[in-house]
Amino acid sequence: MDANKVANWKFPDIEHAYTEKDTILYALGLGCGSDPSEPDDLKYVYEKGLVALPTMAVVLASPGNWLGSKESTVDYTKVLHGEQYLTLHRPLPPAGKVVGRGRIVDLLDKGKEKGAVLYAERTILDKASGEPIATLTSAAMLRGDGGFGGKPGPQPEPHRLPDSPPETHVDLKTYPNSALIYRLSGDWNPLHADPKVAAAGGFKTPILHGLCTYGVAGRALIKACCGGDPTRLKSLQVRFSAPVFPGETIRTEMWLQGNSVSFRARVIERNVVVLNNGLATIG
Numbered sequence: 001m002d003a004n005k006v007a008n009w010k011f012p013d014i015e016h017a018y019t020e021k022d023t024i025l026y027a028l029g030l031g032c033g034s035d036p037s038e039p040d041d042l043k044y045v046y047e048k049g050l051v052a053l054p055t056m057a058v059v060l061a062s063p064g065n066w067l068g069s070k071e072s073t074v075d076y077t078k079v080l081h082g083e084q085y086l087t088l089h090r091p092l093p094p095a096g097k098v099v100g101r102g103r104i105v106d107l108l109d110k111g112k113e114k115g116a117v118l119y120a121e122r123t124i125l126d127k128a129s130g131e132p133i134a135t136l137t138s139a140a141m142l143r144g145d146g147g148f149g150g151k152p153g154p155q156p157e158p159h160r161l162p163d164s165p166p167e168t169h170v171d172l173k174t175y176p177n178s179a180l181i182y183r184l185s186g187d188w189n190p191l192h193a194d195p196k197v198a199a200a201g202g203f204k205t206p207i208l209h210g211l212c213t214y215g216v217a218g219r220a221l222i223k224a225c226c227g228g229d230p231t232r233l234k235s236l237q238v239r240f241s242a243p244v245f246p247g248e249t250i251r252t253e254m255w256l257q258g259n260s261v262s263f264r265a266r267v268i269e270r271n272v273v274v275l276n277n278g279l280a281t282i283g
Contacts, residue, residue: 001145002073003107006118009066011102015127016061020047022185023094026056029182030215031174040228052092054233055218057134058084058211059185060124061100067118067140075144081210082117083139085237089132091230097127105137108155112147117155158239158277161262166253170220171268174208178246182212207243213250213274214238217265220252221280225261235281242267242274250274259283 027033027044030053035041043051068076105119117139124134179192187209190197198206218236226232244250248267252275255262259282265275 001075001116001142001148003109003148003150006072006074007104007107009072009104011063014061014063014100015097016100017097018060018095020050020095023050023052023056025181026059026185027053029178029185029212030219031172031178032219034173034175040223050094051230052094053215053218054088054092054230055086055215055236057086057088057092057124058136058214059187061098061122062186063100063102063122065189074142078115078142078144080141080143081138081240082141083237083239084211084214085137085235087135087235088233089134092133098133099125099127101125107150109148109150109152110146111152115141115143115146116148116150118142159237159262159279161264161277162255164255167255168224169251169253170224171249171251172216172220173249174216174244174246176247178212179206179208182209187211203243205245208246210240210243213240213244213265216250217252217263217275217278220250220265221254221261221263224254225256225280225282232283233280234283236278238275238278240274241276242272244274
């Protein structure tokens with residue numbers, strides 16, 4: 001890896017016009033509208049009174065798979081999405097034109113055996129006014145690119161979950177075709193669709209996108225902590241700890257602490273924690 005090149009990567013501004021159809025498709029990818037006993041989900045998938053899920057910001061104005069390009073010089077076969085942070089500055093409109101403005105925040109060298117950690121930020125701006133809608137920060141684990149002589153830190157400490165049992169939880173199903181629907185929102189990685197690619201990666205079947213699991217947890221937080229009002233979810237940060245297979249049930253476990261909610265998510269069928277060290281802010 002050319003560490004200097006990666007650390008100083010320049011992203012062009014990306015314009016993205018999205019429609020109500022895109023907003024509905026994103027919600028369908030998270031399972032909204034699949035269960036008739038959840039009528040409150042209708043507002044995410046029906047054009048009359050349509051509301052955008054706040055986590056949809058993660059698929060807007062994306063720079064695409066730049067880490068997988070030859071120009072990045074990164075060993076993309078060993079890259080993992082480690083953490084995701086989202087801050088909402090205002091409610092996300094159900095349709096609109098936005099601009100994505102990206103930058104590299106930091107590149108840490110954890111050593112040749114441990115790899116590197118790359119922090120990238122993307123701000124989503126309303127195209128007409130220039131006002132910020134959301135700020136996204138992601139941490140990518142570059143497992144094959146450590147040992148280049150860079151600084152090892154400082155690195156943000158993961159949010160510590162309470163030692164007590166969760167106060168509440170919400171179970172949300174995924175479906176066998178969830179990844180096939182979610183990928184239509186912009187992440188075309190064949191790992192989530194092609195059994196041969198999944199097998200080459202060591203998985204028995206294609207896996208669900210980590211950001212789809214992230215969105216499902218966001219739905220659970222809105223249900224349990226926001227009174228069903230998505231505009232009350234102000235921020236959401238989490239560490240990815242294990243993959244989900246489409247068709248599994250995601251249980252989001254929560255601890256309420258004033259305007260903050262600590263959370264994690266586990267797959268019920270395998271009792272595996274798939275999202276950890278989660279922290280949300282409620283308005």
